[in-house]
Amino acid sequence: MRLLVVEDETRFAHALRRGLTADGFTVEVAGDGTSGLELARDGEFDAVLLDVMLPGLSGYDLVRTLRAEQNWVPVMMLSAKDGEHDEADGLDYGADDYLTKPFSYVVLLARLRALLRRPPLARPTVLRAGDVVLDPAERRVTVADEPVTLTPREYGLLEYLLRHAGRVVTKTEVLDHVWDMAADVNPNAVEVYVGYLRRKLGRDLVETVRGAGYRLER
Amino acid sequence: MRLLVVEDETRFAHALRRGLTADGFTVEVAGDGTSGLELARDGEFDAVLLDVMLPGLSGYDLVRTLRAEQNWVPVMMLSAKDGEHDEADGLDYGADDYLTKPFSYVVLLARLRALLRRPPLARPTVLRAGDVVLDPAERRVTVADEPVTLTPREYGLLEYLLRHAGRVVTKTEVLDHVWDMAADVNPNAVEVYVGYLRRKLGRDLVETVRGAGYRLER
DNA sequence: GACCCCGCTGTGAGATCGCTGAGAGCCTGT
DNA sequence: ACAGGCTCTCAGCGATCTCACAGCGGGGTC
16 A cells, blocks of 8 residues: 655654554655645555645645545544634635644544445545536636636536536526526526626637537536 | 425315325426426426326326426326327326326325336437437437428427327317417418428338328337 | 510618627625 | 726627528439
8 A cells, every 4th residue: 555645843743654554555755845746646645644834835725735636545634623714614625634743643544444445435526617617616617727806696607507418408497597586687687697707717718609508628 | 395286276285295295205396387397307307196187287288398308207198098199198298107097196195106116217309200219308300310300390290200100190189289379370381381391301201191190200 | 586584693771689888786705 | 975996788880600592523323
């Protein structure tokens, strides 16, 4: 089993490596977030132990980036209890488990083995079309990895189009699902918001099918 | 089991509701096509009983719209035998069963139960003729795997021809089904649009049967 | 071969559809 | 009260689509 440890305190990192190696793991250490991300991307590890506080790229950013890239390698986050960050944050950003320093090596080992046993669970999917990525869990949208801010209506429309990517959706259908059911809204509003999305996300994200509706290519 | 009855004759609708309720179903009634569609979309029904002749939106249009939206709720169509429409039409447009008025309540109940027992089948709803493929769910047409863009009228005509592939369809028949019912259109318009289809999809897709109409080889 | 329909197609006028800028109304936070 | 953001309507325009018309050509019949 190959493990990646991303940790900048070298003493701690080496202690971890010594212990885990003795227990039969192959361990690689990265000293900062950026190199940790690169190593993790290679996909050669069965799990990643990840410190939250890191130079370069924080542990949160690292795991979020991995998940955005559809990389579901098991990640255990390690953090000092400093009140700033808490367990929920780590899990929200896509970590699988979370351990607060100080912790005993035995506990770490037990949780790690549990993590590796766990079946690769169905991940909260991100919706994607071309270089546009929408993460419903985080309500976040990026285009070519650049974050984009959308108003609630724009976001709702985009999510609906993404969830029905590949087929044509009519304007009435969109109004029924994205706008409040009872809303008495001019279908032109849909055209207007498609226009907004195109401006923010790219001219040819949404295809117009004249006389029928819109289609977002899968 | 929740049923949706879409029927504009209130006497008939209420008789149906009374009977079905007595037999243990929960019944909701919609009086026109548009509201029927909205209710059916919510996906809270186990089956839909659908009259063909409806104000607002015909039963055919309703079931076609549902299917285009990937909604596979079991649909049983009910229609008066008036010669205008026939069973094949209803089934072509995606209904699961078809009952001609007048029918006995016992028969309805038996067919309905059969419908509900039937496993929710995956629909292979692409229409095909030669190397032309039309996917109603995605509203997409390809010829030899190359996507082709069709105007609404062209698309409607092609869909109709494909759904009646193998037999000759007359121009009046096409006008009645593809053009708006009330439309007062010169039959030459059909010739014009067949011409458009031939240009876009291949010279010999549609066979002309002089004096009778057109046939699309299955 | 001559004739007559019927269907095909190029042309173009009018209708329709979708896109966009402008701005009004509303809500929220300061 | 005010500013700023969000939602949505409206009107104008440009592009596309629809369809009538008329001339042409090919098939069938005599």
